[in-house]
Amino acid sequence: MLKFILLLLLVTAGTAAQSQNLVLPYGEFMDTTVVVNPNCDNTYLIYYHHIDTRYPVSTESLLSKSKAFLSKTGQKYTGSGYITFRFMINCEGKMQRVRVMQVDDDYKTKHFDKRFVSDLNEYIHTLDRWQKAVSAYEMNNVNYIAYLSFRIKNGEVINVIH
Amino acid sequence: MLFISLLLLGGYTSAQNVDCSSKAVQDSLFESYSKKAHNYSFLDDAWGMTYDSLLALCPNIAEAYQEKGRPYIANGNYQKAFEYNNKAVELDPARWTDYRGYLNFVYTKNYEKAVIDFLEAERLSPNGFIQDHTYAFFTAISYMELGEYDKAETYFLKDIAQQKRGKGENDIHFNSLLYFGIMYYLMNEFDRAETYLRDCLQLYEQHPMANYYLALTLKVTGNSQKNIYFDKARQYILEGYKMNEPYTYVSFPRQITLYEVEKR
DSSP: OHHHHHHHHHHHTTOTTSOOOEEETTEEEEEOOOOOOTTSBOSSOOBGGGTTOOOSSOHHHHHHHHHHHHHHHTOOOOOOEEEEEEEEEOTTSOEEEEEEEEEOTTSOBOOOOHHHHHHHHHHHTTOOOOOOSEEETTEEEEOEEEEEEEEEETTEEEEEEO | OHHHHHHHHTTOOOOTTOOTTOHHHHHHHHHHHHHHHTTSOTTSHHHHHHHHHHHHHOTTOHHHHHHHHHHHHHTTOHHHHHHHHHHHHHHOHHHHHHHHHHIIIIISOOHHHHHHHHHHHHHHSTTOEETTEEHHHHHHHHHHHTTOHHHHHHHHHHHHHHHTTTTSOSOOOHHHHHHHHHHHHHTTOHHHHHHHHHHHHHHOTTOHHHHHHHHHHHHHTTOTTHHHHHHHHHHHHHTTOOOOOSOOSSOOTTOOOHHHHHHO
């Protein structure tokens, strides 16, 4: 039994980047889990545009950081189009329940290499400047839905939309 | 109009006897159904369902498709957003090509498609405007982002000429001057960049981006005034000044935040 557990740990070690890709009737997800935080007000679904917030750095900064992150993986990526992640930011700035949408340059559904999507998913989890403890509609400490989209040309991220 | 009112009151949803080819009928129906839709948030399923009811009656109302696309724009679902907006353009290109160009420009940063749409919009409606700017303004920035600076320059000049129409005494929009300045900064033509950015600040002294890009320009040229403008950019962001474009859910090209200003 101990050997089995050790084997399991070895197999799963280092695979955090190989995020799951769950295909559900209402969309594809990298992660469907939500840990209920008792400090956050979950009464209503709040979107980033209700509270006029977005990740507080420029597109150019996100672009250079995402490119640096991807270059460290040593991977060669391919494809053109958009990989968009839509997720919940809880009141403590933690990202949860990540949906992924992928389209080509003509906005038709496509799938990039899973590793590419996983690596970008891992990158967005490094972002730690999300607005926290947001108030909206007479509620304090709300969670909110936001998204980040990566425009890709021939395997290279050329823009980050937020 | 009376007929349409009776039709709606009676909940009659058959296309029979409704002249969907009539623009007046289309407009009247759209107005009535939009009133219903606006009882809900556009994120509510009832929003889209209201327009579905309208399209079941008259499937050729371009505006209904555009409205159905709105929630998907806000949520980054490009597949659905453009499916509906493409349909709107197909039904009424003269009305919706510029709007799709704007979506390509600001929401997906698909500058290749933005150029195509704005050139077509210009052909359909010469010297047109959308979202406070000429089509040439968006075409110019799109070319700038594509690195095609000669074409960008041509369209920035067209944008300015169009704004100066008549006696040529109109103020130029400060963001035309801002982006013209940014383009010269990107081209390493720092004297021209400084000129346009200072002109922008003449019209809008607290413009955070103009102060920031002027600071960057002065930094490159070794001008010690750079810190004055970095400080101003920081101060004005903290005081809540913005670039003053119509509200968008996403950033404009080259838009900055406090994070960049503080990095200097």
